[in-house]
Structures are given as structure tokens and as C-alpha cells.
Amino acid sequence: xxxxxxxxxxxxxxxxxxxxxxxxxxxxxxxxxxxxxxxxxxxxxxxxxxxxxxxxxxxxxxxxxxxxxxxxxxxxxxxxxxxxxxxxxxxxxxxxxxxxxxxxxxxxxxxxxxxxxxxxxxxxxxxxxxxxxxxxxxxxxxxxxxx
Amino acid sequence: xxxxxxxxxxxxxxxxxxxxxxxxxxxxxxxxxxxxxxxxxxxxxxxxxxxxxxxxxxxxxxxxxxxxxxxxxxxxxxxxxxxxxxxxxxxxxxxxxxxxxxxxxxxxxxxxxxxxxxxxxxxxxxxxxxxxx
Numbered sequence: 001x002x003x004x005x006x007x008x009x010x011x012x013x014x015x016x017x018x019x020x021x022x023x024x025x026x027x028x029x030x031x032x033x034x035x036x037x038x039x040x041x042x043x044x045x046x047x048x049x050x051x052x053x054x055x056x057x058x059x060x061x062x063x064x065x066x067x068x069x070x071x072x073x074x075x076x077x078x079x080x081x082x083x084x085x086x087x088x089x090x091x092x093x094x095x096x097x098x099x100x101x102x103x104x105x106x107x108x109x110x111x112x113x114x115x116x117x118x119x120x121x122x123x124x125x126x127x128x129x130x131x132x133x134x135x136x137x138x139x140x141x142x143x144x145x146x147x
Numbered sequence: 148x149x150x151x152x153x154x155x156x157x158x159x160x161x162x163x164x165x166x167x168x169x170x171x172x173x174x175x176x177x178x179x180x181x182x183x184x185x186x187x188x189x190x191x192x193x194x195x196x197x198x199x200x201x202x203x204x205x206x207x208x209x210x211x212x213x214x215x216x217x218x219x220x221x222x223x224x225x226x227x228x229x230x231x232x233x234x235x236x237x238x239x240x241x242x243x244x245x246x247x248x249x250x251x252x253x254x255x256x257x258x259x260x261x262x263x264x265x266x267x268x269x270x271x272x273x274x275x276x277x278x279x280x
Contacts, residue, residue, distance in 0.1 A: 008221065011154055040164070134219060137161035 003056075003119035005033055005129075007139055008111040015104040016140030024071040024103035025140070027063035030114045032140050040135045049121075049128035056119050063112035075101040102141065151207060153194065156217075157186045167249050174247035181240035181251065188233035195230050203271040 007028070016025040016032060025032075034054065041047055079089045080098045088096045121129065162179040170178070193199075199207040215223040241251050260268060 010156055040160075135160045135163050137158045137164065 001118075001120045003116040003121060003126075003129075005114045005133055006111060007033065007113070009107075012110040013104050013106050014112075014140055015102065017103055022073075022101075022103060024069075024105040026066060026069050026071070026105040026107070027061045028112055028114075028139065030059050030061060033114050036136045036139045037129070037132045040132045045124070045128055046132060049125045049132070052121060052125050053116075053119075053129065056116050060115045060117065061112065062115060064107035064109045068108040070106045071103060072106065073101055073103050075099060104141075155190055155194075157183050157190075159183070170249050171247065174244060174249045177240055177244035177247050178249040178251075181237060181244045184233055184237035184240050187228060188230065188237050191228055191230040191233045195228075 014024075014026065014028055016028065017023065018025040034050070037053075038050055041050060076099070077097045078100050079092045080096045082096050083094050084096045085094070087094050159179075162183060165175075165179060165182070167175045167178055197209055199209070201207050213223070213225060214228060215225040217223050244251065259265075
């Protein structure tokens with residue numbers, strides 16, 4: 001029985017860098033989805049469900065082909081980790097600002113799916129995974145909102 | 148540019164991740180709801196009117212708007228929310244959250260532009276639009 005996690009990009013945009021950070025990642029890496037689920041985990045049952053998921057064979061990614069994906073870049077000032085007596089950031093006293101330019105992808109289809117063709121989770125595990133998926137605020141960078 | 152479309156969301160999933168120390172579950176829910184109402188109030192105060200002044204010489208007229216609660220799967224329950232509605236909800240939820248143990252800081256932060264920025268703002272709102280064309 002296949003297990004599918006469908007990700008609908010709330011604003012139609014997938015925001016994640018590829019191996020070269022200046023390039024947009026496409027198709028989305030399954031690890032992005034797994035990490036998003038892990039970030040929502042809050043108890044032993046959640047972690048058990050994720051341990052089950054990571055023990056499955058490699059999943060498939062169903063997504064638009066690259067020819068149907070527009071890549072773009074967005075630049076913005078963000079708070080940096082370095083500190084300075086002169087500060088600079090309005091929300092983090094003593095921290096500096098720095099310009100960051102990040103790549104993103106806009107597929108024609110505003111969704112993609114991660115599919116485990118032969119997974120057969122127990123009902124309790126499936127319920128946990130569904131619950132985790134429902135509480136994921138973003139996949140990739142915080143600008144890429146799923147629904 | 149023939150059209151500008153703005154899409155904004157308040158993520159309940161994002162609010163769900165906020166933690167409030169040893170507060171009760173009820174207090175945490177109220178605090179999250181207060182923040183959602185505050186965000187909605189900010190959106191409605193900024194964009195709830197019939198037009199938006201984007202910058203000097205660039206006034207945007209609204210041609211349509213949809214506001215709603217999006218359910219899992221994408222279905223939208225349309226809502227009508229005035230800025231007054233959102234502010235009233237925020238004030239009530241902030242007070243209920245405080246009564247339950249989570250008090251929102253009420254400090255007033257006054258932002259004052261540096262002189263050159265103040266001059267630029269004054270110029271933009273008084274005479275900048277006359278340069279159009």
C-alpha cells in the first residue's frame with residue numbers, strides 16, 4: 001500500500017537552496033519534508049512514527065518537471081549571528097544585519113508529493129504522521145508555506 | 148504593471164509551535180488566538196480600506212478581496228472582518244490570556260526617524276508626487 005504525503009505550496013512557491021546555495025532546489029528533497037515533520041514532533045509517539053518512516057525504503061518524489069518550474073531569487077536584510085556594539089538590527093540589540101540573496105522555485109502545479117510505494121503503516125503510526133503533517137507551518141525555508 | 152495581487156496568510160500551524168513555558172494549555176491557546184487576532188488586525192488596518200498608498204505617486208485601488216479561513220484540503224470559509232472587529236477580538240483575547248496567566252507586554256516603543264529620513268518622508272508626502280511624469 002503506498003503512503004503519500006502531499007504538499008500544497010500555500011503561496012505557490014518552494015523556497016530552498018540546492019547543493020549550490022545560489023540555485024533553487026527542484027524537485028524538493030524528501031529530507032525537507034521529513035525535517036518539517038520532525039520539527040513538529042512533540043512526544044514519544046511522534047518520534048516512534050518518524051523512526052518507522054525513516055526505516056522505509058527511499059521514497060519517490062512526484063513533482064513538476066524542471067521545464068515547468070520558474071526559478072527566482074529574493075534578497076533581503078536579515079539578522080546575523082555576529083555581534084557589534086553599534087548593533088544595527090531593531091529586534092536583536094547588538095546584532096548586525098546582512099543582505100542575503102536566496103533562490104526559490106515556482107512550479108506550474110502548486111503541489112508535490114512524496115510517495116513510499118510499499119509502506120504499510122499501522123493505524124496508530126498513520127494517525128501520528130497525519131497529525132504531524134497537519135501542524136507543519138513550512139517546508140524548506142520559512143517562506144515556503146504548505147497547506 | 149497591470150495588476151498587483153497580494154496574498155497573505157496567518158499560519159495556525161506556525162502559531163501552534165509557539166511555547167509559553169509552564170502556562171496551562173488553555174492559557175497557551177488563548178495567547179495564540181490573541182496573536183492571530185493581532186496579526187489579523189494589523190492586516191485589516193493596513194489593507195482593509197478601499198485603496199492603498201504604496202508610495203509617493205503610486206496609489207493602488209482595490210478591485211477585489213477575499214478573506215477567509217482555509218481548511219485542510221484548500222476549502223475556504225469566507226469571512227467578513229472589519230478592522231474594528233479584529234481589534235475587539237484582540238483586546239478580548241489579550242485580556243482573557245492575561246487572566247489565564249500569560250500577560251502581553253504593554254511597553255510603548257516610540258520610533259523616531261533620523262533627520263534625513265524625516266526630511267525624505269516629509270518631502271514624499273507633501274511634494275514628491277508632483278514630480279510624476
